[in-house]
Amino acid sequence: MRSVELFVGAGGLGMGASLAGFEPVAVMDWDRWACDTLRENKARGLHPIAHWPIHQGDVKDFDFTSISDDVSLVTGGPPCQPFSMGGQHRAFLDERDMFPQAIRAVRELKPSVFLFENVKGLTRSSFANYLEYIHLQLSYPDVVARENEEWLEHLARLEEHHTFGSKDGLHYRVIKQVLNAADYGVPQRRERVFFVGFRGDTEIRWHFPNQTHSKDALLWSQWRSGEYWDLLEVAKKNRPEGGRGQARAEKLKDKPDSLPWITVRQAISDLPDPEIQPDLAAHFHDHHFQPGARSYPGHTGSPLDEPAKTLKAGVHGVPGGENMLRRPDGSIRYFTVRESARLQTFPDDMVFHGSWTETMRQLGNAVPVQLARIVAEDIHETLRLGS
Incomplete structure (x- = not known):
């Protein structure tokens, strides 16, 4: 066809x-x-x-x-x-x-x-x-x-x-x-x-x-069965506070039939952190640390253990917080192009043209x-x- x-x-x-x-x-x-x-x-x-x-x-x-x-x-x-x-x-x-x-x-x-x-x-x-x-x-x-x-x-x-x-x-x-x-x-x-x-x-x-997937199924796997943390080998000391998500999970009567939402951690955990391990990150195409990330009300970044917030292109380039990763310790950095491509489910062997801002515009506009x-x-x- x-x-x-x-x-x-x-x-x-x-x-x-x-x-x-x-x-x-x-x-x-x-x-x-x-x-x-x-x-x-x-x-x-x-x-x-x-x-x-x-x-x-x-x-x-x-x-x-x-x-x-x-x-x-x-x-x-x-x-x-x-x-x-x-x-x-x-x-x-x-x-x-x-x-x-x-x-x-x-x-x-x-x-x-x-x-x-x-x-x-x-x-x-x-x-x-x-x-x-x-x-x-x-x-x-x-x-x-x-x-x-x-x-x-x-x-x-x-x-x-x-x-x-x-x-x-x-x-x-x-x-x-x-x-x-x-x-x-x-x-x-x-x-x-x-x-x-x-x-x-x-x-x-x-x-x-x-x-096919749901938030409740993710919360169940995190705060009721704990299989999310076990599969990703996340120690208790490195897990975020449960907060409202844990409270919601505890109200669920039965395990949801759907699959859990996929999180940022699941999508990018096999990639080295470009800020902490720049030499290792250099082995991955389009995976470079981008400085300048800052948090302010309404732009706090995407938590590691949830699906990312919507990647955005913005009228004048990338808005200053939505395309950021927020680690469990509260520190932030911008997603790299490679990580953003992962979040948009593009294949790893695909490369992108243009500056970081231009490339993020392409990714932010994509389906x-x-x-x-x-x-x-x-x-x-x-x-x-x-x-």
């Missing part, structure tokens, strides 16, 4: 789709550093990037009708700054809003299904009307805005089209859900809204994959590879059984 990846960035969503069995016929982004990252890994033969047809340029200039192959899936994370908590909250007034281009790709390629991702901020009440506008445009991509038509006028026409129940033309059955990456085995609490739409003529039933693969695998299997 063929796919097209828009706004690929560092490639998390695209890699997940490729690992799920989709074959990309076009992978595109305008960002030089992100494309350099992909090109180098392609030249190094990194699977699955090695066979990607990479296009650097503005998606506005890409002619999707030039793709002659049938496309089963269109994926992408339209730039999220208009909706991000760290952005300027301009939404439809922000020229960086790329949802119109994502919708154009769906209209011109007519895929069996699409998968788009964006920040949770898009679901805030202040964007409610625009969220519905996106939803209806994805549902009826052929109902295009007229010249000089305001978006609210276009929304009204889409609402009329929807309530009339018309099935003429291209239409999709669209569902959206906020997924927390930690609930799917990613060592990071990262909430993002996902849109999935199946073309109306496919007659497919689908729902988002069920969660965790594992989460993307889980959702895309479910879609792939559904299409396979439905064909």
Whole structure:
């Protein structure tokens, strides 16, 4: 099954789709550093990037009708700054809003299904009307805005089209859900809204994959069974205070059926600390100590024995505390690029281009590879059984 990846960035969503069995016929982004990252890994033969047809340029200039192959899936994370908590909250007034281009790709390629991702901020009440506008445009991509038509006028026409129940033309059955990456085995609490739409003529039933991991299961393994500490060989004197987590665990009546959330310690414990062991850390690519970390209210770093806080790109680079590790003794340091890649479930043999700030921007904007693969695998299997 063929796919097209828009706004690929560092490639998390695209890699997940490729690992799920989709074959990309076009992978595109305008960002030089992100494309350099992909090109180098392609030249190094990194699977699955090695066979990607990479296009650097503005998606506005890409002619999707030039793709002659049938496309089963269109994926992408339209730039999220208009909706991000760290952005300027301009939404439809922000020229960086790329949802119109994502919708154009769906209209011109007519895929069996699409998968788009964006920040949770898009679901805030202040964007409610625009969220519905996106939803209806994805549902009826052929109902295009007229010249000089305001978006609210276009929304009204889409609402009329929807309530009339018309099935003429291209239409999709669209569902959206906020997924927390930690609930799917990613060592990071990262909430993002996902849109999935199946073309109306496919007659497919689908729902988002069920969660596999939970916070309660982690707390049980830490404060009830103790197997978390035993497996990681953490002595009692090196364990943090239980606090509210231990109190919550003690209220659990039964051991949860789900798997435990994956923690920062589990994700990076085999890597030497670049601040304490710089000579050993130098043997790992992109694993260098970055000075300057500081803590202040709201930016206290990620505890070692929890999933990381959401890695962020920020409007002006990396915000000053969210991409930090907080050790049990209270000391802090920035995550290295390699550690951040681990937290985003990129493979260890992948390398990244640009300065630390630039590379962290790529990683902060990415979809965790594992989460993307889980959702895309479910879609792939559904299409396979439905064909």
